[in-house]
Amino acid sequence: MAAPKFFNISSYSFKPPALPDRDATTLRPDWVLLDTKAYISDLTNGTTATASASNGVPVGVTFWVVDLPTLSHFSVNCEAHSDFAEEPRVICSDKNVVVLCLYWLSTKSARYRVLHDYFVYTARSPKNAAPSLIRLPNPRPRRVFSPLDMGILPTADGEGFVIAVVCPQQMFPGLYYLHTFLSKDWRWNTRSALLEPQSAAGRTNVKNHRTDKVIPLTEEGSLGWVDHWRGIMLCNVLDVDNPNPVVRCIPLPKPMAGNMDIENCPWLYRDVAYIGGRIKFVELEVTEIRPPKNDQRTGGLSDHIPDMLFDSDMELDDDSTCVVEDKAEDTVRWRAVAWVRETSQKCWIKDCEAGIDDIAIDNNAAHSNSLPPLKNLMTAAPTLSMCGEEIVVYLMCKLKMKDDNAWLIAINMTRKTLEDMTLFSAKRTFFFNTTYRPCSLSKHLDMAADNREVGVQIKEEDDSESRTVLVDRLDPRVTEEELRCIFAKSGELGDVQILADQQRASVKFVHMCSAGNAIREFNGFLIGRNHIRVSWKCKTLNKQQTGDAKFSGASSCDHTAEGTFRYPKRSRLEAHLYHLQQLKLLPPPFRSADGG
Incomplete structure (x- = not known):
């Protein structure tokens, strides 16, 4: 594929x-280091899943x-890749x-805008015969948060997931917006969260x-x-019924004395x-071989x-930064310190410490011949291993x-040994701006x-009525192609058909949740x-659909004749308010006061 x-x-x-060269198609390691920046490629394998973007592509x-x-890495295949503002992440x-x-570049206005499309990829499992991409x-209205603020947790029953973002309320210190997306409801919610009083010591x-x-x-x-x-700001996001969630702060140790400009990077x-019910924290201190001048060390820990470090002793002074002079050209020194704690504890406990001179390298190992001496390498970006009691970074x-090119080395800090290493291409890496993470x-x-066969079977087994919505009060001048472009923003489309009287249309989606998106949006x-x-076309709604329809303001419907529906009776005041809601002069019941 050409760039x-x-x-x-x-x-x-x-x-x-x-x-x-080895047969990688049978690999299923417990975890990997995944390059989170996508490659653009049309190659596929058994993990491939497809969906439609908001532009219908x-x-x-x-x-x-x-x-x-x-x-490890992932790839994205899209004919409209030239519209990407940057690589998918x-x-x-x-x-x-x-x-x-996916980051799309919008050119509809005079200014260039970057639009976001979020997708959920679910791997195959005993309940999911094939991987899916939805x-x-x-979020409506457009929430002011970075995609990197999003986190995900599976629900307790293992049947779904919760995506959450915490944002501060600028006008009210100690208050936060907790934006959550529940797969069960397939919609975003916003609640206010309060900083835990016991965390007042960490307000700085x-x-x-x-x-x-x-x-x-x-x-x-x-x-x-x-x-x-x-x-670290902690919040229980699975307690979705709690109207007043609490945010708790766990401070991190102050920076070590030799680190430079750590506030920025x-x-x-x-x-x-x-890992294993405990929070692990590692810090890497890199210094030149000659000790820096006394006036060039400010703040941080002593040698x-x-x-043990108590939370009450870890108030961070934002005015203090750690600066040292440039590294020596030939050799560098580093040491790493690992801390552990449980969330209920009030202190960090030092687990282990290792320096560059402590690392034992087996001269008979294959990697020892291709790796330059550690003292000649610039070292940064520590990443903790996801398993084991020992600290591997x-x-x-x-x-x-x-x-x-760069080396990725695995250091066992507990045993003070070089566990493994690999040479990889860093052509997409700006200096040490790593894009990989444990997964x-x-x-x-x-x-x-x-x-291929599994995907077809799943689509055929789905109830088409539960994936179809009826569009009523349609302008006769609107075409099927225009409807397709509009409703493609809610999810992958199947069939779109305007009925004979030109006042109604039937829109079928590939996934039922996409039909729910269309009603809400x-x-x-x-x-x-x-x-x-916009309402469900099905004659009777199951309990979940009825809840969605009630919440979205869509009326349930009864078939009286082909193409004709009878809507529930309303009082004159209810009918007037509903009419104003449809004209968007009043917010519908499912919208918050700010239009969300």
Whole structure:
């Protein structure tokens, strides 16, 4: 696939890396390091799933899994790839579900705008005979948050998932917006969350919180929004019935003395993960071989690192930054310290510490001959392993900042050994701006599977009536092609047909949840000269559909004759209010006061 001439998509993104010589199609490791920046390719395997983007263009997503420490990756196949504003990204993942984001460049106005399409990829499982890709409805109104603020958790019953974002309320310190998307309801909700009173000591760390990553605390039903510089904000997102959720802050240790400019690039030196019921935190300190001048060290820890750090002693002074002079040209030194804690504890406990001189390298190992001496490598971007009691951290190493190749080495800090290493292409990496992250989706992926027959069977087994909506009060001048373009924004379309009287249309979707999206998004929408009414076409609605229809303002319907429906009777006041709602002079019942 040829690369388009577009300035912010790397030409190397059209050249996916080759898989190792061994048979990788049978691999199902417990976890991998996944390159979260997509490659653009039309290659497919058993993990491929397709869906329609908001512009109606088909999109295919495929995962390619390899053993650690080699990086796994995913690819996207789309005919409209020239409209990408940048490479698609994996935003968050947990177990067999991944959220991806496609960035489209909109040129409808004088200004260029970047539009987001969010997709949920679900790997095959005993309940899912084939992998699926479904587009999520965009939050309405457009929420002001970065896609990187999104985290995902599976529900307690394992039947669905919850996506959540925490944003501060600017006018009210200590209050937050908790935006959640429930797969069961297939809609976004917004609640107010309050900072836990016991976390008042951490308000200095919280007020300037900037999320670098989101970690799932699956056993506790919580998500943690991590600011590598300040701390972790925890919130129980599975307690969807709680009208007043609470946000709790866990501060992180102050930076070590040798780190430079950590406030701007904390991910170069720090990482946080939740493994085996405990939070693990690692920090990498990189210094030159000559000790820096005394006046060039401000803040941070001393050379002696205590065995325990209490939360009350970790207030961060935002005015203090760590700056050292440039690194020596030939050699560098580094040391790493790992901390652990449970969420209920009030302190961090030092687990282990390892320095560059402590690492034992087996001279007989295959990797020892191809890896330069560690003291000659620039080292950054620690990434914690996802399993095991021992602390294993992956480090990115380069001879020079702008090198096209880099080493990924696995250091066992507990044993102080070099576990493994690999050389990979860093042509899409800006200096040490890593794009890979741990991902456990790999154990649910089967690259050798054949999904063609299974996918057809699933679509045939679905009840077509439950995937079809009726569009009423239609402007006679509207064409089927115009309807298709409009309703494609709600999900992948099947058949679109305007009925004989030109006042109604039948719109069939591939997925039932897409039909629900259409009712919520377009009921009362102005098309041509008329505000349309969108409702379920089915004669009787099941309990879940009835709840969605009631919440969305759509009326249930009874068939009286072909193409004719009788709507429930309303009082004169109810009818007048409903008419104003359809004209959008009043918000429908399912909308919040701000139109969301």
